Amino acid sequence: MPNKLISLAEAGRRFSWDGMCYASGAALPVGSDALVFGRELLRQKRKDLHAIFHCCGQQLNLLAAAGAATKAECGFAALEVVGFANGLRRAVESGRLALEDYSNLAMALRLLGGALNWPFVPATVNIGSDLQDRSAFAPDAYPSREKIPAITDPFSGKEIGAFSPLKPDVAAIHVTLADANGNAILLGTEWSRFELSRAAKRVVVIADAIVDPGCIRQYPNLVRIPELLVEAVVYWPFAAWPHSSPGMYDMDEEHMFFMNKALASEQGTADYIRDFVESYSDLDSYLDMIGRDKIAHLSDSVSSFLLDPYRRWILPADEVARLTAPDAGSKEIAA
Structure with missing residues (x-):
């Protein structure tokens, strides 16, 4: 089986481009978002991104504040106890970013529709409200007839709506554990990472730890993202920081507040x-x-016990570095 381990910088070069439709899973502080990949997008000066987020987190907040994302679709757009996402707010209020608003359930259903390759998703939520009638992508059309068009249920004759399925070009998905082949185990809340991995055209897994394939053989029923869906694997501890990764580390609450405050201004964003x-x-x-x-x-977490069944298979950093060497991609990993 092929070794898919590559560096973060190489993943950014190979799997991002200006104008792409980009998604990341998951979202909220406990949702383990692949935030470090968003940082890499900024390091590589990506622009005009169409961002798909089940729920706003600090990654979308940062991409919006930096001007890298000019379109976004998401559900909930705040940061819970941290407050409203200041970078996202500035981008929307200045007109630099068009934010298409859906409910959390709608985003989950649209990702499911993309995963199943449906032409559209029957909508029984968001209809009959401004979520249906107002579109940031067509602001002059009110009521909007394109965002969630009305359709007729052929069985009951009832009028419902239709969501467009989500099929992003690239998804960077944070996982707790992955082997070098791309099989991944997620601890904690998923926030549609299962569906996103099937909906996206290309998937890059960002893992807090790399495990020996024996871990995957021991727990095949826990592999939520199998290798056949994955283009590349990046080893990057604290990839979700300042969000949390259950079993690995807690949310950095101090930095969450600091980051959101910084993104409230142009100068603060530049400094950040x-x-x-x-x-x-x-x-x-x-x-x-x-x-x-x-x-x-942060690693001294009350959730650390969640990692206990897998610790014996976690590879040391020097072994992961060896597997990530430039010529390691040609090596086969024992199944």
């Missing part, structure tokens, strides 16, 4: 990108940027 996007050159310097004491504190 300088200090927390462009300042590191590799994984070690990224972890140094977060702070080793803070990493130890």
